[in-house]
Amino acid sequence: MxxxxxxxxxxxxxxxxxxxxxxxxxxxxxxxxxxxxxxxxxxxxxxxxxxxxxxxxxxxxxxxxxxxxxxxxxxxxxxxxxxxxxxxxxxxxxxxxxxxxxxxxxxxxxxxxxxxxxxxxxxxxxxxxxxxxxxxxxxxxxxxxxxxxxxGIQPQSESTMNPILSRLETAVAKGIQTLNNLQAFLTNSKPEIENTSDVSDWLSEITKIKQYAAPPKVIIGIIGSTGAGKSSLINAIIDEENLLGTNCMHASTVAATEIAYNYRSGKKYRAEVEFVSRGEWKRELRALVGDLKECKGDEGSLGDRGLGGNSEAAVAIEKIRAVYPVLSVTEIKELDVEGLLRKDGVCDVLGQTIVVESDDPKAFARDLAVYIDSKGKCSKTATNDTGKGKAPMQTILDNHPATKTTIMTAYWPLVRVVRIYTRACALSTGATLVDLPGIFDSNAARVAAAEEYMKKCSAHWFVAPINRAVDDKVAQGLLGQNMRVQLLMDGAVNDLTFICTKTDDVSVSEVPESLLKRESVSPDLGEGLEDIGVLEEWLVGAKSEILDIAERLEELGVCSEGGGSQGSSPGKHKKSISVSVQRPALDNTCEMQSNSGLVSDLVLEDDTRTLNDRRKGLTSLYGALSTERYTKETLEHENQVLQTNLIHEYIQARNTYSKKELKHDFARGIHAFHSRSRHVPSSTQDPSYCHALEQDLSVFCVSTCAYQKLQGRLRREAPVSGFSALEQTEIPQLQAHCITVTEQAREASALRFLFHLRRVLDSIRLWATVEDGARVVSQGKKVEIEARYYIAEESFKREVERTCEGLMQGICDILTLNVIRNFGDASILASKKCDETVKDWSDLNYNTYKAVCCRQGVFRFHNWNQELANLVIEPLLCDWINAFENEMPLEVDWFTQLMKTHLQAFHTHAISAAEIILSDEIKNELKEIWKVQYKVMKRDVVHTVNRARRKQRGINREFAVGVEEYLHPAYLKCAYENGSGMFHRMREHIRTQSTGIELFQHSTDRVKSELIKLLDKIEHDLISITTRLMEQTTRDYTTCIITPLVQQLTSSSQSQARIKREAADVAREAETELGLDELLNNVNTTAATTGTSHGRGPWEGDGRDGQRERHALETIKEEDESE
Incomplete structure (x- = not known):
């Protein structure tokens, strides 16, 4: 063009x-x-x-x-x-x-x-x-x-799936169909097969393998303070306008909210609202009523204006009145807990799970807000006017009289957790977002639900507004002492992501001053700022000039209508118009020619001018006016474009600066934590460790409002300046990150499924390939082959069992030497610091102190149990991490290499024993069989140990549970204290109960008990894996070596031969269609490794057998190179 x-x-x-x-x-x-x-x-x-x-x-x-x-x-x-x-x-x-x-x-x-x-x-x-x-x-x-x-314009695809993973998951989908076909074939053919035990084994294996195809659930915990924009962020990630309610005046969600992909057919949106049990609500009510009774005053002084919004009594009033809105403060105080429980059918919802479904997102969000919005109320008059059926809660309310209480009851204090299922692309690969507002809740049930999610999180996303993210040191603030310890114990420091929200929150007035402080801003912007000021001044002059031209145009019009016989003086006709305001010349961005010459001096000549001449002048002047107006509009647009570009660059500069500071702040916080501890590995003090933490931390600066506006949503909201493309909002990048977080789990799951599938197909094909009585040998040779084979088999089983016992002993030694043996010294150190920690609690005001005691040591931001547990955890932290993140994976690597040696030795001895009766084809098949068996076993063992490492997240929380158990009598005494001097007595109860080493011995004993249970579970799983390995391996070798010898004098029936041919064809076609050989041989071998998640924390070789570990690593390297 x-x-x-x-x-x-x-x-x-x-x-x-x-x-x-x-x-x-x-x-x-x-x-x-x-x-x-x-x-x-x-x-x-x-x-x-x-x-x-x-x-x-x-x-x-x-x-x-x-x-x-x-x-x-x-x-x-x-x-x-x-x-x-x-x-x-x-x-x-x-x-x-x-x-x-x-x-x-x-x-x-x-x-x-x-x-x-x-x-x-x-x-x-x-x-x-x-x-x-x-x-x-x-x-x-x-x-x-x-x-x-x-x-014919096609939307651009933004696939975030890596090609290898795409091929793996495609193969899994086809593999499920292959297993279904194979299962049907074996079931129908079983009556005609002579040896049905093998068929039964295969059918059992197929049923189990199909379970491995289920997509893994990857939980992403979203953590942030009230008003940080978590709900808006989730809405943007799942591409919904307002599925989760947002409110700038109060917390929009009060219960842990899980958002996952809706795999079910039917309604597009589905939610499950789980309520607390009767016992949990009873305990909560007892604590709330206790807070209320502790606050003295009459009805007026305890109203909303008489209490601080965050005081214990104010929170108690808000929650109780939400569920019992008719009751006054006096009535609440007079009623006991049992009396409140019997009120107005509240117990009808306790312990229940209610399902909400809809295809309409607005109706779904409206129904859901009743349960998750802290201001949501359940009204009978607002549910069935549309004739679309009753809401789930309405059915319950219809069983009770239509009183004021039931009409205005709010149920959010009774909700434990909400699970939402929707068909969002970002969640389609198994990611599950969990909004965790309940971490600092006063409701014990919601705190427990939030803690349960924290143990299962594969990633943690911390959310804060960008204008507070850097100034408030959010990377250190959100990662407080308790959070840092927990993340380090969980091995989750490498799984963090920081998200700065509200990047569009910027005004034009703050841009110039702020830009001067940033190094990364373009130098052209300084000139742009001056240009805007000059353009605005010129536009004022242009407007005045246009008015002058319009006035003269009107005057000429009057002249033309009068035909030159106006009653005005000639001087008036000779009035001239000149362009006195000239537009300044601007560099690059705003250059235009000056308008000073656009309107020439127009002087009315004497009345003898013809009407045509006057019309010609009128037309010329009108054109000048149109040009001037167009120029003005263009200049205004240029001004707006300059401001937009300036705001955009300011936003980008602030984002870059914030990301840099957050990364640095995070690494500095972790380093400072390690520096204060005397029990950390030397590798964490290495500058390269901090640099790696800083570089690998994921930080996103997002604007949910701009993203929603660019997607055509939020049409009633004001336009957002500074964003012209979706990528500038960083929401698409965050959606891609959401998918990327699931890739490791999906790849491991897909490989596990495909290797098991490959092993079953190989086993069936091997059975179908063996020909009965193909080579006849003498009776003596037959006995010799059988004897040598069974010797090899017994030796193989013996070595496998011994190696399995060695692995269990190794893991037991790791936990004993690194963790359990140090419990005594850690308890002594903790007891020496305990007095100082307990003394700090005495500075709390009475109401907060009493609220913490009534809630077993956990209330809002206070967690006394965890604070005391940290005293014993800190001396154990280094060795705990080393045991689970370094030494245990090394022990598994050693075990798998020994198992590979045993398999290879068994194969060699078995082939040697039956050399004369085995064809080259069978030998090659058996060679592939044991290699596949090894890879299947390795992934199963890795899966078992990784599951144990995840299990330890729950075990390390038992330190705090043990503290809570030991302090329970003291908490109980404090809860029932009353009268003069009660505060002093409460503090004395806590001090007395927490003094001495017994508290920490009780805590560590509980952890020790859980570690022993973990060892028992690992042993059970390993025995199951190795037993299955021995049975399946010996079955395949027996099929090729022993079975033909036993059946030398007989031949298979025609139906048996036909079934074998068909089975071989099914297996061969499946492997060819799926391309398993190429796919599994070329897949990245790092999918099965068991080191730390990001390869940080180098192995220091200080395990119980450093030489063996180094040998294992060298063997792995050689194996990867040879294969």
Whole structure:
């Protein structure tokens, strides 16, 4: 498009084609829309509209505002589609050329929104897109569908799946079908097969293998303070406008909320709301009523204005009145807990799980808000007006009288957890987002639910607004002492992600001063700031000049109407107009020619001038006015573009600065924590360790509002400036990160399934390949072969059992030497520091101290149990991490290498024993069999040990549980204290109970007991794995060596031979179709390694047998190179 006419022609044909599409309601053949040939014949008025539009776009293109090249067409197709989509169908004759075109002001507004300008769009019909009505039209409706239908433009795919994982998961999907076919074949053929025990084993294996195909659930915990924007963030990630309620005035969610993919057919949105049990609510009520009774005062002083919003009594009143809204404070105090439990059918929901389903996101969010919004109430009058059926809670309420209590009851204090299922692309690979507002809750049941999720989290996302993320040291603040210890014990420091929200929260006035403090800002912006000021001054002069021209134009009009016989003096006619305000010349961004010469001096000559001359002057002056107005509009647009670009660059600069500071702050916080401890490995003091922490930490700076606006949502919200593309909001990157987090678990799961599938197929093919009585040997030779084979088999089993026992002894030694043996010294150290910790609690005010005691040591941000547990954890921290993250994986590597040696030795001895009866084909098959068996076994063992390492997350929390158990009598005494001097007595109860080493011995004994249970579980799983390995391996070798010897004098029936041929064909075709040989041989071998998640924390070789560990590592390296 080299000329303005070509540009105008393109916009005419594009807009008219889309206008015709909507005029006809989508019922039109695109091939009939031939507006390109109509361009030379359109009316001058319509032609001028598009030429003016082309000239306007030319002015924008000069300053690099618009896209170029192949993206140009796609860009404007979306602009026109959006405009006519908002207007809807109708308004013209289908397929007939009209004289309608989008006004330039509207075009400018829509274009400005597409390139990220802050403008007020005066297109009233745009609000119609926010309608609740369902659109049942079968024609294309979305921008992408219409663009594809009319122009063949396909939406760009942003696949985040790596190619290897894609192939693996495709093979898993096909493998499930293969197993189903194989299962049906074996079931139908079983009556005709002579040796049915093998068939039964295969059928049992197939059933078990199919369970491995289930997608792994990867839990991502989202943590942040109230108002950080967690709910808005989740809505953006799952591409919903308001599925989780958001509110800037109060916490929008109060219970742990799990959001996962909805794999079920049926309704698109589904939620399960789980309520606390009767016992849990009883305990909570007892604590709440206790808080209320501790606060003295009458009804008025205990009202909302008489208490601090965060005081214990205020929280108690809010929760109790939410469930029992009719009761006054006095009535609440007078009633006992049992009396409250009997009130108005509240117990009917306790312990239940209610399901909410809908295809309408707004209706679903409205019904769900009753349970998760801290201001949500369940009203009987608001549920069935639409005739769409009753809400789940309504059914319960209908069983009770329609009293004021039931009408206004809020159920959020009774909810333990909410599980939401939706079909969001970001969750389709198994990621499960969990909003954890209950970590610092006063409700014990919700705290327990949040803690349970924390133990299972594969990743932790910390959320904070960007304007507080750096200044408030959020990386250190969110990772407080308890959180740091917990993450280190869990081995989860490498799984953190920081998310800075509200990056669009910026005003133009703060940009210049702030930009001066950033090093990464473009030097052109300083000139841009000056340009904006100069342009604004020039525009004031331009407006005054336009008024002068308009006044003169009106005067000339009067003159022309009077035919030169005005009653005014000649001096008045000789009034001249000159352009006194000249636009300054600007560099690059705003250069235009000065307007000082646009309007020449117009002097009215004497009354003898003809009317035609005056008309000619009038036309010239009118053209000057139009040019001046167009120039003014262009300059205003340039000003807005400059401001937009400036805000965008400021946002990007602040994002870059925030990411750098957060990474540095995080690494500095972890390093400072290690520096204060005397029990950490020397590797953590290495500068490279801190550098690795800093570099590998994922940080995102996101704008959920800008993302939603660019996606066409939040239409009633003000436009967001500074964002012209989705990627600038960083939400697409975060969605991709959400998928990436699941890749490691998905790859391990897929490989485990495929290796098991490969082993079953090989086993069946081997059975089908062996020919009965193929080679006849003498009786003596037969006995010799059998004897040598059984000797090899017994030796193999003996070595496997001994190696398994060695692994268990090794793991037991690791835990004993690194952890259990140090419990005594750690308890002594902890007891010496305990007094100081308990003394610090005495500084709390009475109400908070009493609230903590009534809740067994945990209330809001206070967790006394964890604080005391940290005293004994800190001396154990280094050795605990070393045991589970370093030495245990090394022990497993040693074990798997020995098992490989045993398998290889058994294969060699078995082949040697039966050399004369085995064909080369069978030998090669057996060689592949033992290699696959080894890889299957290795992944099963790795899976077992990794599961044990995850299990230790729950075990290390038993330190705090042991503390709580030991302090329970003291907590109980404090809860029942009353009267004068009670605060002193409460503190004395806690001090007395927590003094001495017994507290920490009780805590460590509980952990020791759990570690022993873990060892028993590992041993049980390892015995199961090795037993299965021995049975399956010897079965296959027996099939090839012993079975033919036993059946020398007999031959299989025709049906048996047919079944074997069919089985071999099924197995061979399945392996060929899936490409298992190539896929599994070329897959990255690191999927089965068991080191730390990011390879940090180098193994120091200080285990119980450093030489053996180094040998194991060298063997692994050699194996990887040879294979």
């Amino acid at each position: 080299s000329t303005q006419d070509n540009i105008a022609r393109f916009h005419y044909t594009t807009e008219q084609k889309i206008r015709a599409w909507y005029t006809c309601g989508g019922d039109i053949d695109p091939s009939t829309l031939t507006f390109d040939r109509s361009w030379p014949h359109i009316s001058p008025k319509l032609h001028d509209i598009y030429v003016e539009r082309a000239r306007y776009l030319d002015s924008l293109a000069e300053h690099g505002v618009l896209v170029d090249g192949s993206m140009y067409e796609n860009f404007f197709v979306e602009v026109y589609i959006r405009y006519y989509q908002a207007r809807g169908a109708g308004g013209g004759s289908c397929g007939v050329q009209g004289e309608e075109a989008m006004p330039l002001t509207t075009f400018d507004a829509l274009l400005g929104e597409r390139i990220g300008r802050r403008m007020n769009i005066d297109v009233n019909s745009l609000e119609t897109q926010d309608s609740d009505e369902d659109n049942t039209d079968t024609h294309p409706t979305s921008t992408e569908e219409i663009a594809s239908h009319l122009y």
